[in-house]
Amino acid sequence: MNDRAEDDADRPQADPAARSGVGTPQGRAAVTAGTAPAVGRGQRRADAAPQARLDRRGVLLGLLTTGAAVATGAGIAAWRATRPPSTEAGPVAVTGRTTTVTVAVEGMRFVPDTVDVPAGNRLVLTLDNTGDQVHDLVLQLDDGTTASTGRVPAGETGSLYAGVVSGPLEGWCSIAGHRAQGMVFHVTAAGQAAASTTATAAGADDAVPDYAAALPDDVEPFDAALAPADTATTVHEHTFTVTEQAMYVGGGVTQRRMTYNGQAPGPVLRGRVGDTFRITLVNEGSMSHSIDFHAGVISPDAPMRSIDPGDSLVYEFTAQRSGIWLYHCSTAPMSVHLASGMHGAVIIDPPGLAVADREFVMIQSELYLGSEGGETDADKVAAKNPDLLAFNGIAFQYRDRPLTAKPGERLRFWVLDAGPSLPTSFHIVGLQFDQVFHEGAWTLGGPDDVGAGWSGGSQALGLQPAQGGFVECVPPAPGTYTFVTHAFADMEKGAMGYLRVTG
Numbered sequence: 026m027n028d029r030a031e032d033d034a035d036r037p038q039a040d041p042a043a044r045s046g047v048g049t050p051q052g053r054a055a056v057t058a059g060t061a062p063a064v065g066r067g068q069r070r071a072d073a074a075p076q077a078r079l080d081r082r083g084v085l086l087g088l089l090t091t092g093a094a095v096a097t098g099a100g101i102a103a104w105r106a107t108r109p110p111s112t113e114a115g116p117v118a119v120t121g122r123t124t125t126v127t128v129a130v131e132g133m134r135f136v137p138d139t140v141d142v143p144a145g146n147r148l149v150l151t152l153d154n155t156g157d158q159v160h161d162l163v164l165q166l167d168d169g170t171t172a173s174t175g176r177v178p179a180g181e182t183g184s185l186y187a188g189v190v191s192g193p194l195e196g197w198c199s200i201a202g203h204r205a206q207g208m209v210f211h212v213t214a215a216g217q218a219a220a221s222t223t224a225t226a227a228g229a230d231d232a233v234p235d236y237a238a239a240l241p242d243d244v245e246p247f248d249a250a251l252a253p254a255d256t257a258t259t260v261h262e263h264t265f266t267v268t269e270q271a272m273y274v275g276g277g278v279t280q281r282r283m284t285y286n287g288q289a290p291g292p293v294l295r296g297r298v299g300d301t302f303r304i305t306l307v308n309e310g311s312m313s314h315s316i317d318f319h320a321g322v323i324s325p326d327a328p329m330r331s332i333d334p335g336d337s338l339v340y341e342f343t344a345q346r347s348g349i350w351l352y353h354c355s356t357a358p359m360s361v362h363l364a365s366g367m368h369g370a371v372i373i374d375p376p377g378l379a380v381a382d383r384e385f386v387m388i389q390s391e392l393y394l395g396s397e398g399g400e401t402d403a404d405k406v407a408a409k410n411p412d413l414l415a416f417n418g419i420a421f422q423y424r425d426r427p428l429t430a431k432p433g434e435r436l437r438f439w440v441l442d443a444g445p446s447l448p449t450s451f452h453i454v455g456l457q458f459d460q461v462f463h464e465g466a467w468t469l470g471g472p473d474d475v476g477a478g479w480s481g482g483s484q485a486l487g488l489q490p491a492q493g494g495f496v497e498c499v500p501p502a503p504g505t506y507t508f509v510t511h512a513f514a515d516m517e518k519g520a521m522g523y524l525r526v527t528g
């Protein structure tokens with residue numbers, strides 16, 4: 026049998042829905058390289074003894090198989106790779122042998138992260154997801170295409186077929202931020218390594234924001250107006266459904282956002298000290314997600330765990346202390362999930378809070394643009410180098426859709442810095458604050474009248490990531506008052522808006 030005919034005969038069948046090895050003892054095995062004798066097309070081989078051989082560098086050396094088809098210990102019933110192998114006619118002599126390797130996961134690492142394959146062998150990689158969240162393994166082939174295991178839930182396995190290996194190859198996990206966190210994989214051919222593409226692959230096609238671009242007419246701004254706490258409700262039950270979709274983020278660009286209930290920030294919850302919050306988290310996304318409510322005091326292990334797509338959990342807490350509290354996804358890398366939209370606020374009114382004429386919420390966050398419509402750029406997140414800053418998820422949205430008020434009204438702005446990494450300094454041009462509540466206490470005003478008889482005022486509310494508070498002011502006359510972060514480089518990237526006072 027010549028190689029071409031053989032390749033056609035034993036080419037795996039594409040079946041994206043199937044997962045190999047699920048529920049078998051092999052599915053939980055450690056790193057293995059199988060040596061499989063010939064088996065016929067479609068047959069499984071259940072008795073191959075897993076073997077592994079590591080050289081002194083810890084590199085898994087590929088073991089040769091003599092057969093045409095490929096099998097791990099439990100057999101590979103079907104394939105998640107959906108491309109025909111196009112490296113069959115590479116520049117090397119095809120050996121007719123197949124190297125099979127099982128790769129495990131430890132934290133944000135593939136183990137092993139390098140495998141050496143004899144040039145001319147076919148390569149089959151099985152990802153045994155021994156991690157605690159969804160991963161995949163994508164391999165860049167030398168014809169410019171990729172092969173992928175598809176998304177593999179924690180505790181399951183998936184395989185890819187790379188065709189005939191003629192030279193070194195690079196692989197990675199394609200889930201947002203995982204590659205930047207170190208989930209890269211290398212195939213060396215007879216000891217020869219590929220030039221790393223990691224440094225140049227990220228950021229090359231990133232979207233460029235146009236700060237003057239207006240919010241499109243059909244895009245609704247995030248509603249910054251806050252209703253008073255519902256005093257008739259002491260148990261607050263909500264369902265937060267996680268979804269991922271392209272959304273407008275300002276500056277004329279869209280990004281694939283990770284959201285609670287299809288919005289970024291997520292829903293703003295409000296109650297009083299002693300209220301119970303019972304949140305059902307449902308993951309309808311494509312990767313693992315979770316939630317962490319700062320408003321509750323709770324053992325984090327179970328309620329803050331990451332859940333796979335299709336799963337749900339119930340998170341319950343009773344508010345013990347007042348303030349504006351952050352909630353966010355706590356699935357690694359948290360910085361990327363939070364920057365991609367998975368954050369929001371729980372407001373617990375301090376006892377004695379007076380009624381204001383209008384209340385607004387401003388949640389500042391950073392945006393690190395990937396390609397237009399694409400995912401957050403994890404390298405920019407790591408470098409704390411955002412393209413846009415936003416109040417309530419969309420840069421410049423209240424420049425294009427100003428807030429409104431009347432002269433003489435008492436206005437309260439609740440401000441939360443969601444980060445993930447930069448502070449804010451909230452200021453309103455032309456106004457001073459006479460009531461300031463910062464992280465759990467009034468520093469000016471309040472029921473105890475902090476500063477009474479004193480002439481002090483406040484010009485800015487400074488907050489580190491995950492800190493919050495509120496300020497109050499009274500615009501004296503009609504006009505356009507600009508609210509900003511007084512970190513002006515961040516203001517110029519979108520953390521600003523207009524308060525239009527008329528009447």
Ligand SMILES: [Cu+2]
Pocket residue numbers: 283313314315354355356362367
């Ligand atoms: Cu998440």
